[in-house]
Amino acid sequence: MTETSALVEDMTRSELEDRVRELEDAVEDLRELTGKRGAETNQRMSSIEKQLEDVQTAVSAHGEQLSAIADVGGKKTSKDEKITAIATFAMRKSDANSTKVLVDAGEMQGCVDCSRRYAYDLIDDLAEDDRAEWASLQKAESVPTHKGHREKKKALRVNVDVLQESSQDHEVVNKFTTRSPTGGA
Incomplete structure (x- = not known):
């Protein structure tokens, strides 16, 4: 990660967009000077273009993150x-x-804006659903510890590796969302 990338991660989207505009202006200014200063200007221009690419990548990633978080x-x-x-x-x-x-x-x-009761129903449904092979049930139970007992909450145990593999397999996704391997209900 370059120093520019590290600084970019702390910027807001509007700050990143302002920085992109500044860098684009700097590149234009340098292009005008290229004929006057030759190799020195070309080197500086390459550096600024690299910074511009870093900022544009960060702006794009920042926007995708905000969209995903909002969703x-x-x-x-x-x-x-x-x-x-x-x-x-x-x-x-x-x-x-x-x-x-x-x-x-x-x-x-x-994350889904539902009632607590429905959340527990989703836990049970997902743990039993063959299409959600990435999900299993953690039952509520009292677990002995060296200091007494600790209560484990009922929860959905998600195997992230299996989830990532199945989210990249379009046939699995199609089966899950349409309830059949070929599509349709």
Whole structure:
């Protein structure tokens, strides 16, 4: 990661867009000077163009992140939309060191805007659904510890590796959303 990339990650979208405009203006100015300063100007222009590419990439990624984040909290109308939002939430919740994450009813309520009871129903449905091979049930239970007992919440255990593989397999996605391997209901 370049120094420019590190600075870009801390900027807002409007700041990034302003920076892109500044860099585009600088590139234009340098193009006018190219005939006057030759190799020195070409080197500076290449550096600025690289910075411009970094900023444009960051602006694009920033916009995609904002769109995805905005979608997670939005009202989901169909069960499949809710399941997709839950899967997206689980993938974002995971980190490089974890292949499995837990999504409890409270988190489901937040990401799909549903009642707590319906969140528990979704946990049960997904854990039993053959099309959601990435999901399993963590039952609520009391677990003994060296200090007594700890209560485990009922949650959906998501195998992120399996989820990522199935989200890239269009046939699996088609079976999931249309309930058949070829499409249609």
